[in-house]
Amino acid sequence: MDAQADPKRQVVDREETRRDCPVCPNTVEDTEHVFFNCIRFEEGREKLHRQLQDVARPENIVQLMLADEKN
Numbered sequence: 273m274d275a276q277a278d279p280k281r282q283v284v285d286r287e288e289t290r291r292d293c294p295v296c297p298n299t300v301e302d303t304e305h306v307f308f309n310c311i312r313f314e315e316g317r318e319k320l321h322r323q324l325q326d327v328a329r330p331e332n333i334v335q336l337m338l339a340d341e342k343n
């Protein structure tokens with residue numbers, strides 16, 4: 273018998289909550305990292321910064337990003 277071909281062994285084992293950032297090695301991709309540190313969004317942050325003449329903060333980052341999407 274070939275036990276390795278048993279389809280019941282296909283267990284979903286993804287770590288949704290603690291994954292590494294795809295562009296920053298050895299860095300956990302959490303919300304704070306993505307918004308404030310990740311190089312992936314550096315361009316977007318600079319654009320926001322220029323538009324608003326203000327530093328994006330946790331209190332306003334969501335509103336800023338939503339506003340940016342609408343325009």
Ligand SMILES: [Zn+2]
Pocket residue numbers: 293294295296299305306309310311312
């Ligand atoms: Zn990153």
